[in-house]
Structure formats: C-alpha cells, structure tokens
Amino acid sequence: MVDTIRGIVETEQAESDRSLEDTIQILGTAFGGGAIVSGVVSQYIDKPFAPTNFKYPVSPLVLSLLWSFLATAFFGLMAYFLIKLRRTGTKGK
Numbered sequence: 022m023v024d025t026i027r028g029i030v031e032t033e034q035a036e037s038d039r040s041l042e043d044t045i046q047i048l049g050t051a052f053g054g055g056a057i058v059s060g061v062v063s064q065y066i067d068k069p070f071a072p073t074n075f076k077y078p079v080s081p082l083v084l085s086l087l088w089s090f091l092a093t094a095f096f097g098l099m100a101y102f103l104i105k106l107r108r109t110g111t112k113g114k
Contacts, residue, residue: 059085
C-alpha cells in the first residue's frame with residue numbers, strides 16, 4: 022500500500038514538473054520575442070517623449086509598447102500551441 026502511494030505521488034510530481042517546465046518555456050519564448058520586437062521598433066523612435074501632434078496622432082512610444090505586447094502575445098501563443106502539439110504527439114508512444 023505504501024509503495025502504491027509513493028508511486029502515485031511520484032507520478033503527480035513528474036506531471037507538476039512537466040507543467041512548470043512548459044510554463045517557463047512559454048513565458049521565456051514570449052518575453053524573448055517581445056523584447057526583440059521592442060528593440061527593433063524602438064530604433065525608429067527619434068524623440069520618444071515628443072508631444073503628440075496632429076500629423077502623428079499616436080505617440081511612437083505608445084506604438085512601440087503596442088507592438089511589443091502584440092509580439093509577446095503572438096510568440097507566447099505560438100510556443101503554447103507548439104508545446105501542446107509536441108506533448109500530444111508523444112503521448113501515443
């Protein structure tokens with residue numbers, strides 16, 4: 022009986038570790054991709070704190086943040102789906 026409980030606990034711990042590993046991979050990919058896009062987009066900002074005028078209704082700083090958030094979400098979703106695809110592909114083996 023004790024060995025059965027130990028086996029169950031070890032199985033649950035392995036699943037928990039796998040879940041944590043997946044979360045770290047997803048967040049790392051998302052933040053890394055967002056940081057790269059933010060670095061590229063910020064190279065095009067001449068005056069980051071210039072007042073908003075009618076020629077450019079949205080501040081370049083706001084656009085940079087928007088693109089960074091969008092890239093972070095995109096890379097995070099891509100990593101999530103690729104990891105889930107990999108996990109479902111190896112369950113049958």
